[in-house]
Amino acid sequence: MAETVTVKVTVNGVEHEARVEPRMLLVHFLRDELDMTGTHIGCDTTNCGACTVLVDGVPMKSCTMFAVQADGHDLTTVEGLGDNGGLEPIQEGFHQEHGLQCGFCTPGMMLVSKALLAENPDPSEAEIRRAISGNLCRCTGYQNIVKSVQYAAKKIRTGSAESTVGGGAS
Amino acid sequence: MIPAAFDYHAPTSLDEALSLLAAHGDEAKVLAGGQSLIPMMRFRLAEPGVLVDLNHIEGMAGVTEEDGHLWIGALTRHAEVERSDLVRKRYPLLHEAASVIADPIVRNRGTVAGSLVHADPAGDWGAVMLACGAELEVHGPDGQRMVPIDELFVTTFMTSLSPGDIVTGIKLPIAGKRSGGAYEKLERKVGDFATVAVAARLELDDDGVCSAAGIGLTAVGATNLRAQDAEKALIGKKPDEAAIDAASRAAAEAASPTADNRGSVEYKRDMVRVLSARALRRAAAHAGGEG
Ligand SMILES: Cc1cc2nc3c(=O)[nH]c(=O)nc-3n(C[C@H](O)[C@H](O)[C@H](O)COP(=O)(O)OP(=O)(O)OC[C@H]3O[C@@H](n4cnc5c(N)ncnc54)[C@H](O)[C@@H]3O)c2cc1C
Ligand code: FES
Ligand code: FES
Numbered sequence: 029m030a031e032t033v034t035v036k037v038t039v040n041g042v043e044h045e046a047r048v049e050p051r052m053l054l055v056h057f058l059r060d061e062l063d064m065t066g067t068h069i070g071c072d073t074t075n076c077g078a079c080t081v082l083v084d085g086v087p088m089k090s091c092t093m094f095a096v097q098a099d100g101h102d103l104t105t106v107e108g109l110g111d112n113g114g115l116e117p118i119q120e121g122f123h124q125e126h127g128l129q130c131g132f133c134t135p136g137m138m139l140v141s142k143a144l145l146a147e148n149p150d151p152s153e154a155e156i157r158r159a160i161s162g163n164l165c166r167c168t169g170y171q172n173i174v175k176s177v178q179y180a181a182k183k184i185r186t187g188s189a190e191s192t193v194g195g196g197a198s
Numbered sequence: 199m200i201p202a203a204f205d206y207h208a209p210t211s212l213d214e215a216l217s218l219l220a221a222h223g224d225e226a227k228v229l230a231g232g233q234s235l236i237p238m239m240r241f242r243l244a245e246p247g248v249l250v251d252l253n254h255i256e257g258m259a260g261v262t263e264e265d266g267h268l269w270i271g272a273l274t275r276h277a278e279v280e281r282s283d284l285v286r287k288r289y290p291l292l293h294e295a296a297s298v299i300a301d302p303i304v305r306n307r308g309t310v311a312g313s314l315v316h317a318d319p320a321g322d323w324g325a326v327m328l329a330c331g332a333e334l335e336v337h338g339p340d341g342q343r344m345v346p347i348d349e350l351f352v353t354t355f356m357t358s359l360s361p362g363d364i365v366t367g368i369k370l371p372i373a374g375k376r377s378g379g380a381y382e383k384l385e386r387k388v389g390d391f392a393t394v395a396v397a398a399r400l401e402l403d404d405d406g407v408c409s410a411a412g413i414g415l416t417a418v419g420a421t422n423l424r425a426q427d428a429e430k431a432l433i434g435k436k437p438d439e440a441a442i443d444a445a446s447r448a449a450a451e452a453a454s455p456t457a458d459n460r461g462s463v464e465y466k467r468d469m470v471r472v473l474s475a476r477a478l479r480r481a482a483a484h485a486g487g488e489g
Contacts, residue, residue: 030206050204051201051202073237074236086306088303088306089304091240092236093236096206097232097251140302140303158302162303162388
């Protein structure tokens with residue numbers, strides 16, 4: 029077996045340290061070493077984006093990076109969204125606009141959207157679709173995901189947003 | 199799936215990286231963006247015993263104009279090219295290609311040089327660099343040398359570089375006063391490799407006559423191809439419809455596609471013609487100041 033290496037990362041503001049084999053993928057490190065299973069594995073081919081995390085604010089596919097490469101970096105996973113027990117705008121958007129069905133793609137979708145809105149608080153529909161184009165959803169048909177991001181953008185810009193779903197979300 | 203075990207090194211200087219490669223020979227591989235190598239390692243199509251990660255070496259990324267050429271550092275990510283204002287304004291071919299490689303998340307990590315060394319004939323940068331007449335700056339056991347792009351690709355996934363070599367950057371001719379370019383990629387969906395793609399670059403003189411032309415093809419051969427006869431059909435002529443039509447037909451002749459689930463040989467060859475014409479029209483418009 030190859031020599032193990034020390035990995036020290038900040039995940040959602042908390043420092044973690046572990047010794048792992050260099051071949052351990054970042055997604056396995058998060059799920060198996062840190063027991064943070066919000067980051068999903070949806071494919072073997074770097075295609076689906078379910079494993080997306082933010083590395084220093086930038087979306088990366090954690091199945092296509094070794095854990096050791098995250099050493100010294102600042103990660104955000106889906107578990108890091110929301111504050112004080114409440115939902116942050118992007119989560120509220122997915123809730124209000126029915127942006128998910130099975131929820132498998134949702135962690136990745138929310139993280140790429142968060143990165144988009146941090147850079148561009150008022151994206152066009154085309155810009156939103158482009159930003160989420162590395163993330164596959166097998167359920168929603170994307171329509172409501174786009175609306176969820178629009179909801180979050182509005183909420184961030186103006187402090188409030190209205191759901192477009194009739195009857196209100198329960 | 200899980201890659202085979204390897205020893206990991208993260209050198210902080212080029213010299214250190216070169217010594218590591220020299221010490222480990224064939225066993226070692228360079229790791230850049232990892233967006234081709236890690237998938238191959240997961241499938242155990244690659245099982246390097248040693249990985250030399252370049253990501254800790256300072257100063258290997260960035261796109262700049264200097265000393266009469268455009269310089270793209272080896273570790274420059276696809277997304278960095280896509281977002282560069284300099285590239286958007288002066289190098290439309292590079293901007294357009296960067297914007298359609300893989301998907302936005304892969305583009306945040308994958309690098310230009312890694313893509314060239316991977317030598318996938320369906321890779322987009324190879325065609326672009328052939329059209330531009332780029333050169334790679336390579337450091338190896340015997341020092342530094344420049345490798346013209348025409349001498350890089352040997353066959354699918356194989357280049358003329360040696361295991362101990364590291365590409366440090368790519369040098370392109372600077373955009374002239376009246377130059378233009380375009381990238382036309384046919385893909386089934388976002389994130390897919392090209393069914394066919396064409397890179398075109400034109401330089402016009404003061405009379406609007408083509409003084410230089412570059413045409414590179416993606417996914418229609420064992421390597422990215424340069425359509426030299428198509429280039430010749432343009433040089434010394436005004437890029438009007440007749441010249442573009444002749445060049446596009448020559449480009450289709452230069453292609454040697456194989457049939458797969460993306461299309462038949464006939465279809466792909468004809469798409470080379472169609473995409474070449476589109477790319478050349480846009481490149482000409484851009485060079486003529488209309489873009
Ligand atoms: C889902 C998906 C879709 C994709 N779609 C496309 C696409 O449409 N078009 C396209 O062009 N590409 C596509 N790619 C590939 C992507 O562009 C990769 O980023 C690129 O092929 C390799 O670059 P890298 O930096 O990730 O290299 P790595 O994976 O790190 O390395 C690739 C190879 O190059 C060698 N290498 C890397 N850097 C150097 C260097 N500086 N000197 C010497 N050797 C080096 C490595 O040893 C390895 O053999 C796709 C990838 C994925 C996962
Ligand atoms: S698990 Fe599918 S892209 Fe990472
Ligand atoms: S909600 Fe099921 S995959 Fe997107």
